[in-house]
Amino acid sequence: MTIYALSSGAGVSGIAIIRISGKDTFKIINHISNGKPPRARVAAIKKFNKINTSELIDEGILIWFPGPESYTGEDMAEIHVHGSIAVVRAILDELSKIENCRLAEPGEFTKIAFQNEKINLIKAESISDLISAETEIQRKQAVKIMSGRSSEKFNSLRTKLLKILSNVEAKIDFPEEDLPDDVIKNIKNDSEKIRLEIEKILNDQKVGERIREGFKIAIIGPANAGKSSLLNYLSNRDVAIVSEIAGTTRDVIEAHLNLDGYPVVISDTAGIRKSQDEIEKKGIKLALKRAEDADLNIIVIEPKSVEFTGFLNDLISEKSIIVINKIDLGYNNINQQISKLNPIFLSIKNQTNLDELIKRIKDKLKNKFVNSNETLITRERHRQSLEACVQNLKNFEDKNSQEDFDKAAEDLRLATRHLGMIVGKVDVEEILGSIFSDFCIGK
Numbered sequence: 001m002t003i004y005a006l007s008s009g010a011g012v013s014g015i016a017i018i019r020i021s022g023k024d025t026f027k028i029i030n031h032i033s034n035g036k037p038p039r040a041r042v043a044a045i046k047k048f049n050k051i052n053t054s055e056l057i058d059e060g061i062l063i064w065f066p067g068p069e070s071y072t073g074e075d076m077a078e079i080h081v082h083g084s085i086a087v088v089r090a091i092l093d094e095l096s097k098i099e100n101c102r103l104a105e106p107g108e109f110t111k112i113a114f115q116n117e118k119i120n121l122i123k124a125e126s127i128s129d130l131i132s133a134e135t136e137i138q139r140k141q142a143v144k145i146m147s148g149r150s151s152e153k154f155n156s157l158r159t160k161l162l163k164i165l166s167n168v169e170a171k172i173d174f175p176e177e178d179l180p181d182d183v184i185k186n187i188k189n190d191s192e193k194i195r196l197e198i199e200k201i202l203n204d205q206k207v208g209e210r211i212r213e214g215f216k217i218a219i220i221g222p223a224n225a226g227k228s229s230l231l232n233y234l235s236n237r238d239v240a241i242v243s244e245i246a247g248t249t250r251d252v253i254e255a256h257l258n259l260d261g262y263p264v265v266i267s268d269t270a271g272i273r274k275s276q277d278e279i280e281k282k283g284i285k286l287a288l289k290r291a292e293d294a295d296l297n298i299i300v301i302e303p304k305s306v307e308f309t310g311f312l313n314d315l316i317s318e319k320s321i322i323v324i325n326k327i328d329l330g331y332n333n334i335n336q337q338i339s340k341l342n343p344i345f346l347s348i349k350n351q352t353n354l355d356e357l358i359k360r361i362k363d364k365l366k367n368k369f370v371n372s373n374e375t376l377i378t379r380e381r382h383r384q385s386l387e388a389c390v391q392n393l394k395n396f397e398d399k400n401s402q403e404d405f406d407k408a409a410e411d412l413r414l415a416t417r418h419l420g421m422i423v424g425k426v427d428v429e430e431i432l433g434s435i436f437s438d439f440c441i442g443k
Contacts, residue, residue, distance in 0.1 A: 002028060003104035003112075004095045006088055013083030018091055020101075021109055025075040028098055029062060032079075032091070038064040048081060050094055057090045058082055072109055073116030114424060121424030122151045125379060129212055136261040141211050141378065150376045151423050153201075157194055158419040164190050165416060168409045188397065191412070195393040198386050201376050205368065208378035210295060214256060214265035215365055218290045220315065221300035222272055226325040229348045230300060231255060231268040234358075252286050259358075262365045267294070291315055296364050298357075301338075302326045316341060321360055327352065382422050389418040 002022025008015065020028055030037060033046040046062040049055060060081035070076040081087050095101055110127055113119050119127075123146055130142035167187055210216075219227045235255040253268040267290050270283030291297050297320040316322070322343035328350050344360060346353035377383050392415035399408035 002098075002101045003108055004028075004092070004101060005104035005109070006092065007078070007109075008083065011083075012085060016081055016083035016088045018079040018081070018088070018095075019076070019104075019109060020079070020095070021070070021072045021074050021076040021104075021112060022101070023075060024098075024100055025077050026064070026066075028095065028101060029064065029077045029079075031098060032094055033062055038062050040064055040066050041069075043080075048079065048091060050090070051097060057094070058087045068116070068118075071118065072112040073118045074112060120151050122154070122382075122422065123148070124424075129378065134256070135258045135263045137211055138263055141208065141375065144375075145378060150378075153376055154419055154422050155425075157198065158416060158423075158425070160190065160194055161412065161416045161419060164194075165409065165412045168412060172406060172409060191393055191397055195390055195397070198390050198393075202383065202386055202390070204375060204377060206377075206383075207368065208375040209380065209383075210368065211263065211375070212378050214263040215296070215368065216294045217264055217266040217296045217298060217361070218269060218287075218294035219267065219298045219300060220269050220272065220287055220291045221323075222302075223270075225300045225302050226348050227300050228253075228268050230298070230323070230325070231266060233348055233351075233354060234266060252283075252290055259365065260362055262362075264365070295319060295368065296321065296361070298323055298361075300325050303330065319364075321357070321364070323357060385418045385422050389415045392418065 002020065002024040004018060004020045006016060007019040008017040026037070031051050032048050034049060038044040038046070041063065043061045043063050045059065047059050048057045048062075050057060058081045060079060063078045063080070065071070065076040065078075067074045067076065079091060081091060092103075096103065107128070110119070110124050114121060114124050126142050126145035130139065130146065133139040133142055164187055219230055221227055231253065235257060252270075255266050255268075257264040257266060269287030269290055272284050272287060297315055297317075299315060299320055300323045302325050322338065322341045324338070324343045324345050325348055327345045328347040344353060344357050346357060348354065377386070392411045396408050396411035396415065399411060
């Protein structure tokens with residue numbers, strides 16, 4: 001089956017790019033274009049016509065990429081035409097009439113590239129992240145992962161585990177053979193080194209996920225303290241309804257921001273207070289949960305508030321900023337305990353000291369992302385596989401110390417498999433290859 005899709009953005013544009021991939025690509029482009037077949041990887045000006053009537057649709061550029069030297073590894077082509085909605089629709093309609101040619105599913109071109117071993121899973125994911133990048137730090141992270149740094153690291157660790165596994169398999173399959181003493185001794189040492197190295201990778205404060213998904217900030221506090229007004233100010237638009245009526249915000253309202261190149265997901269939450277309203281009580285529960293999961297909490301209170309003391313003690317931590325709003329109403333009687341928490345005194349109404357709050361938020365962001373150059377994990381999928389790998393290595397070390405080699409080998413196989421899942425490579429035959437290349441068995 002040959003697939004096609006619009007690869008450039010939908011809507012009116014100067015140029016639109018339609019991509020085709022599959023075994024019938026060459027036949028298809030000859031159907032829809034006139035003249036001699038194009039030379040490989042050379043842009044050629046072509047007229048694109050309706051298949052049955054030869055009516056001209058548009059004149060543009062055709063590029064032919066014969067497989068396997070293409071993005072997908074299959075025969076592939078790109079049609080570059082004027083980016084009007086009518087032109088694109090006409091080209092796609094003609095392609096849909098061709099036998100064994102269908103519209104591609106989301107991500108199918110990259111999926112085929114992976115299946116044809118043109119890219120691994122990590123690179124496929126980084127391509128998606130690059131397309132979705134909204135901030136400079138997200139772009140840099142995606143490009144860094146695309147360059148293969150993470151893949152090389154995980155493949156290197158996997159290769160080392162395969163080496164250890166080949167030694168253990170040899171010990172099991174050929175118990176009467178005398179393996180070198182240093183080989184047996186190194187099995188434990190090498191597996192422990194790999195486990196410690198993976199644990200170090202895992203101890204990254206989830207910076208990669210934060211960059212990819214956004215630094216999570218929750219605005220919390222009692223009702224009518226100015227939380228929604230703060231969200232609207234930081235978002236530079238009216239995201240949340242602002243009202244003097246307490247309990248207006250009941251659900252969590254999110255806004256995605258670009259704060260000096262850092263991706264931020266900021267949430268306005270329900271005012272925390274004692275309430276008999278069941279819906280409001282659920283909103284308060286959601287607010288406390290969002291505060292628990294956030295990377296940073298902005299706790300907004302007002303000088304005359306007496307309702308914050310119940311929850312404030314539980315939420316104050318290194319990941320919180322205390323904001324005392326409405327200083328335009330006076331703030332001479334601030335609780336001494338609050339004053340010791342280095343609060344920011346501001347007036348959202350008069351836009352007083354808001355620059356100081358933004359500076360404090362930026363400082364928190366920079367401290368969290370300071371180690372982003374060492375990031376190897378960008379998705380929860382990677383983290384779960386590495387955590388499972390570490391657990392299997394611990395099990396292996398325990399059984400190996402008891403010389404229970406059969407069960408220990410299974411734990412090592414699982415550890416290797418979890419590493420392979422990250423890059424999309426799981427191949428038992430590699431173990432045999434390692435055995436035969438390193439041991440002269442059967443000589």
